Amino acid sequence: MIAPDPLVTRALLRRGAFLWVGTRVLFGFASLLTAGVFGSPSIGVAPHTAIGLACLVGVLGLLEARRRNEHLFLANLGVSQWPIWLISVLPALLGECLIALAIQW
Amino acid sequence: MSDVLVVDCVGKAYGERKVLTAASLHCAGGAITALLGRNGAGKSTLLEIAAGWIAADYGLIQFKGERYPRPRLHELATRGVFYLPDHDLLSNAFTIRRHLEIVQRRFGAGSIDDVASITGIANRLDQRPRELSGGELRRAELAVALLRAPECLLADEPYRGIAPHDAETLSHTFRRLASAGCAVVVTGHEVPTLLDAADHIVWCTAGTTYDLGTPADACAEWRFQREYLGSP
Numbered sequence: 001m002i003a004p005d006p007l008v009t010r011a012l013l014r015r016g017a018f019l020w021v022g023t024r025v026l027f028g029f030a031s032l033l034t035a036g037v038f039g040s041p042s043i044g045v046a047p048h049t050a051i052g053l054a055c056l057v058g059v060l061g062l063l064e065a066r067r068r069n070e071h072l073f074l075a076n077l078g079v080s081q082w083p084i085w086l087i088s089v090l091p092a093l094l095g096e097c098l099i100a101l102a103i104q105w
Numbered sequence: 106m107s108d109v110l111v112v113d114c115v116g117k118a119y120g121e122r123k124v125l126t127a128a129s130l131h132c133a134g135g136a137i138t139a140l141l142g143r144n145g146a147g148k149s150t151l152l153e154i155a156a157g158w159i160a161a162d163y164g165l166i167q168f169k170g171e172r173y174p175r176p177r178l179h180e181l182a183t184r185g186v187f188y189l190p191d192h193d194l195l196s197n198a199f200t201i202r203r204h205l206e207i208v209q210r211r212f213g214a215g216s217i218d219d220v221a222s223i224t225g226i227a228n229r230l231d232q233r234p235r236e237l238s239g240g241e242l243r244r245a246e247l248a249v250a251l252l253r254a255p256e257c258l259l260a261d262e263p264y265r266g267i268a269p270h271d272a273e274t275l276s277h278t279f280r281r282l283a284s285a286g287c288a289v290v291v292t293g294h295e296v297p298t299l300l301d302a303a304d305h306i307v308w309c310t311a312g313t314t315y316d317l318g319t320p321a322d323a324c325a326e327w328r329f330q331r332e333y334l335g336s337p
Contacts, residue, residue: 002179002183005207005210005211007199007203007206007207008207011198011199068196068197068198069193069194069195069196070196070198072158072178072188072190072193072194073194073195073196073204073249074179075158075177075178075179075182075188076178076182076187076188076194076249076253077179077182077207077208077211077212078179078180078182078183078211079179080177080179
């Protein structure tokens with residue numbers, strides 16, 4: 001698996017971070033709206049939900065790369081779609097880990 | 106001239122609609138092949154299949170002697186294929202210079218200033234793709250291909266919406282690549298420009314392809330004249 005250029009990697013990481021924040025905000029709103037059904041909302045989520053959110057951010061990162069035509073340019077450089085997904089997921093995983101640690105403390 | 110890329114008897118259907126039934130393409134190193142055909146004849150589909158961008162329903166693809174049952178562009182690209190789609194190769198997230206630097210770092214060849222000068226985009230290097238005109242953007246995309254120095258360039262409608270002067274630059278760039286041994290395949294409807302630029306003509310019609318030989322041979326082919334060129 002060939003990794004993208006550092007310049008592209010930085011752009012994907014930055015975008016992944018923004019997408020994670022956006023996804024988290026939307027998730028927070030959804031938790032508030034469904035508080036009556038699922039109980040009071042909290043910043044911390046179950047591990048499988050955190051992983052699910054990170055995977056969702058990865059898919060959104062991939063779709064955004066497609067929207068920006070980066071997937072074709074990267075494919076011409078020998079980079080498949082997996083690294084794009086993986087790099088987009090990293091900020092979300094890091095963020096979820098930090099939240100989990102902060103809640104434990 | 107040996108065939109760098111061979112697409113043999115491929116078929117592709119979108120739902121009920123069969124776009125290609127038995128299309129073939131032989132791309133020889135050092136030659137420019139023009140793939141001509143009416144709108145909807147399947148030229149772009151054939152090129153996308155050849156590049157590994159979409160999968161064929163059946164058929165064989167061979168690149169540099171190796172068979173690929175299910176080719177992917179990122180695999181073929183590492184071996185020397187470059188696919189230039191009919192629009193939007195470059196990302197607005199980066200300037201043209203950044204794109205070229207990324208290609209240069211990846212493949213470690215060529216000079217950015219040289220390719221920018223050849224393609225006439227030296228004064229546009231620090232702009233983003235959205236800030237360029239159609240012709241400039243096409244030349245910028247070609248600069249990326251030129252810097253990559255591929256062994257096989259598949260260019261889908263590179264002359265579309267391009268001014269004559271820009272078309273001339275594009276043709277010179279294709280010829281420069283072919284001179285270096287690259288197998289160049291171009292599609293389009295700009296018949297005089299393509300006949301002038303190409304060494305070889307392939308006609309795509311009714312889901313299949315016909316190898317018509319040189320442009321002169323193609324122009325002498327009565328069925329090609331009647332059904333595509335429309336001349337008496």
